[in-house]
Amino acid sequence: MLNTDTDILSAAQTWRREGRDVALATVIETWGSAPRPVGSHLIIDGDGNFLGSVSGGCVEGEVMVEAADVIENGQPRVLEFGVADETAWRAGLSCGGRIRVFVERVD
Numbered sequence: 001m002l003n004t005d006t007d008i009l010s011a012a013q014t015w016r017r018e019g020r021d022v023a024l025a026t027v028i029e030t031w032g033s034a035p036r037p038v039g040s041h042l043i044i045d046g047d048g049n050f051l052g053s054v055s056g057g058c059v060e061g062e063v064m065v066e067a068a069d070v071i072e073n074g075q076p077r078v079l080e081f082g083v084a085d086e087t088a089w090r091a092g093l094s095c096g097g098r099i100r101v102f103v104e105r106v107d
Contacts, residue, residue, distance in 0.1 A: 008052040012043040021046035022106040023067035027054050032097040076104040
């Protein structure tokens with residue numbers, strides 16, 4: 001079972017060796033309460049397969065959509081997510097936290 005960020009990064013290398021297109025998403029900042037700490041990783045391949053976690057809920061789904069675009073055009077980006085307390089649980093950020101996620105293509 002993959003349970004550390006090191007395992008996830010190793011999996012990204014394996015996927016690349018297999019010829020898959022891969023994007024890496026990394027939590028680079030958090031404010032308030034956030035489900036995953038800075039340094040957490042999510043890898044996504046060109047077919048939509050993924051391993052790891054940067055948040056959860058709707059946030060993670062949006063990161064995957066953005067990762068597909070990064071894979072296609074090669075341009076990294078920083079995504080920022082924040083929600084009000086009343087919608088926090090539904091969107092996957094507890095207690096109104098905010099996070100920033102860096103998404104890059106793995107070449």
